[in-house]
Amino acid sequence: MTSGTDGATGPVEGRVWRFGDDVNTDVIHPPAFYSLDPDKVRRGLFHGYDPTIARDLRPGDVFVAGRNFGCGSSRETSIRAIKLNEVGAVVAVDFARIFFRNATNNGLPCLTFARPADLELVEAGTRVVLDPVAATLTCADGTVVELVPPGEFVREIWAAGGLLNLLPTGMSAPES
Amino acid sequence: MSGRTISDIIIDAHSLDEDRSALFRRVSVDAVLGHDATTALLIDDFERRGLSIWDKSKVLLTNDHFAPPATAERADISNKFLGWARGLDMPNLMLDKGICHQLLVEHRLCQPGGLIVGADSHTIMAGAVNTCATGMGATDILFTLATGTTWLRLPPTIAVRFTGALPPESGGRDVVLELLRVLGEGGAQYRSLEFHDETSTRLPQDDRFAISNMAVEIGAKFGVFAADEVTEAHCRDRDGLGPGEPLLGTPVRPDADAGYERVIELDLTDLTARVAKPWSPGNVVPVAELEPTEITSAFLGSCASGRLADIRDAAEEVAGKRVHPNVRFVVIPASVEVFKQALRAGYVEVLTEAGAQFNHSSCGACGGIDKGVLGAADVCVSSSNRNFRGRMGHWDSRTYLASPRTVARAALRGAITPDLYREAQ
Numbered sequence: 001m002t003s004g005t006d007g008a009t010g011p012v013e014g015r016v017w018r019f020g021d022d023v024n025t026d027v028i029h030p031p032a033f034y035s036l037d038p039d040k041v042r043r044g045l046f047h048g049y050d051p052t053i054a055r056d057l058r059p060g061d062v063f064v065a066g067r068n069f070g071c072g073s074s075r076e077t078s079i080r081a082i083k084l085n086e087v088g089a090v091v092a093v094d095f096a097r098i099f100f101r102n103a104t105n106n107g108l109p110c111l112t113f114a115r116p117a118d119l120e121l122v123e124a125g126t127r128v129v130l131d132p133v134a135a136t137l138t139c140a141d142g143t144v145v146e147l148v149p150p151g152e153f154v155r156e157i158w159a160a161g162g163l164l165n166l167l168p169t170g171m172s173a174p175e176s
Numbered sequence: 177m178s179g180r181t182i183s184d185i186i187i188d189a190h191s192l193d194e195d196r197s198a199l200f201r202r203v204s205v206d207a208v209l210g211h212d213a214t215t216a217l218l219i220d221d222f223e224r225r226g227l228s229i230w231d232k233s234k235v236l237l238t239n240d241h242f243a244p245p246a247t248a249e250r251a252d253i254s255n256k257f258l259g260w261a262r263g264l265d266m267p268n269l270m271l272d273k274g275i276c277h278q279l280l281v282e283h284r285l286c287q288p289g290g291l292i293v294g295a296d297s298h299t300i301m302a303g304a305v306n307t308c309a310t311g312m313g314a315t316d317i318l319f320t321l322a323t324g325t326t327w328l329r330l331p332p333t334i335a336v337r338f339t340g341a342l343p344p345e346s347g348g349r350d351v352v353l354e355l356l357r358v359l360g361e362g363g364a365q366y367r368s369l370e371f372h373d374e375t376s377t378r379l380p381q382d383d384r385f386a387i388s389n390m391a392v393e394i395g396a397k398f399g400v401f402a403a404d405e406v407t408e409a410h411c412r413d414r415d416g417l418g419p420g421e422p423l424l425g426t427p428v429r430p431d432a433d434a435g436y437e438r439v440i441e442l443d444l445t446d447l448t449a450r451v452a453k454p455w456s457p458g459n460v461v462p463v464a465e466l467e468p469t470e471i472t473s474a475f476l477g478s479c480a481s482g483r484l485a486d487i488r489d490a491a492e493e494v495a496g497k498r499v500h501p502n503v504r505f506v507v508i509p510a511s512v513e514v515f516k517q518a519l520r521a522g523y524v525e526v527l528t529e530a531g532a533q534f535n536h537s538s539c540g541a542c543g544g545i546d547k548g549v550l551g552a553a554d555v556c557v558s559s560s561n562r563n564f565r566g567r568m569g570h571w572d573s574r575t576y577l578a579s580p581r582t583v584a585r586a587a588l589r590g591a592i593t594p595d596l597y598r599e600a601q
Contacts, residue, residue: 026544027564049565067362072297074214097397098312101312153200164221
């Protein structure tokens, strides 16, 4: 099992952390923790909302949320904070577009539910296995929740370990 | 097959792909915008990879988040950003000149028909001059700085037709807050919002900036106004063009049979002042329906509403009066150019006499960064664009978003009250 980062797109295994709709970047990472110091960025994750989250997260844990996750600012410190805490992936009903780009560009898998109502099948605190490429989320009771397949271009960025690793050949056209 | 919307036309014009049906399109850009807080995040990668800038003349950089810095750590970040930009001899580095989005629309790089990306979500504001502009994160921007290109998904378009006559006490902020009430936070996610001004009163350019700016609060990728005589007059004046001279950009209007996902008509005739309650820009009610809310702080500024017309509206409201003794009223012009215009027009003196205080052109407390941040007990009425919980300071502080006129009236009253617009002033 890997955390889905560093160019790996293998399955992620961890506990579920559930969030609601319209979770914005200022809640994900309060401006006071904006910094170039990785430890300060890491500690800021959800600090105003619940300061115990960053303390209790374990590598491979998965964030599961409702609509419009990551709306707001383009500051990539929110992505850095999630990655520095070794969260394996984010699954949501849908994502705000800048957040989705930032996460994808940095190799953090963001996937959406094939059926939005399936959000209710994924309980906080339970263990899940998420396969980003197969686009499945397997719950503790064996239920397999279908996710929307990420598409060729997104998988290409994941496989490269992030957009910047596509720079030498980045002039080639992305495919649909 | 239906015709093309404005964003279809602009993306086609910038497309580098033969295949115009592709889901993701590789496009060239006309300009890139960056500020201290987001650009600082990409400098190490830029240097480690030995990259160079594809066209320095098309990059506009400024320090606006930490301007001037309030802590030693932020001074170090600011110095890192400025040192990097100076080391590259960037021709459009603007030191302490104001908020990047305002500087972009004051600059010739921002033209009708253009495609611009910036390292900040409110880059979308340039849509008010018929530019397809959108915000991205540091990694995307680094890629574009190196290549002059990016990838885009062709967005569906929602057309918004503004009709009727906007009442004089209402402004662009009330218009966009009403749109947020109708569509909700995220209601235009991944969409291009295409604005058509069909009002008899005409939306002034500064009002359009406020509307395009907050299109991102609705989740939009672009918030672009159809080019018209207001766009042209703004560009002519800014670029110093005489009546017969051609515009520097290419004004774009949609095809007559453009295919829209949805068309919304917003009749502005009866639009009254609006306010977004904590903690969402989509939590909008008419001021007249708000429960009386005492405030401790009033903020007039930010890229959403720190322009000359905004400062004029506030100055009109407070002329000869005094800000309520319980209220700290902070005004931050969006740029040094706006500040100079406000000085010449006398607005700075009027506001200062009334008890408001001016800070240097910057993002200020909008992002919880600079002087004027809120404490736990603070309640702020603000012309900024986001009232997310904890954004302007303490997690328990509360921010109400409103027009500059409402901010000024509430600052005098010491409260946002439902009768702010009912009593004779």
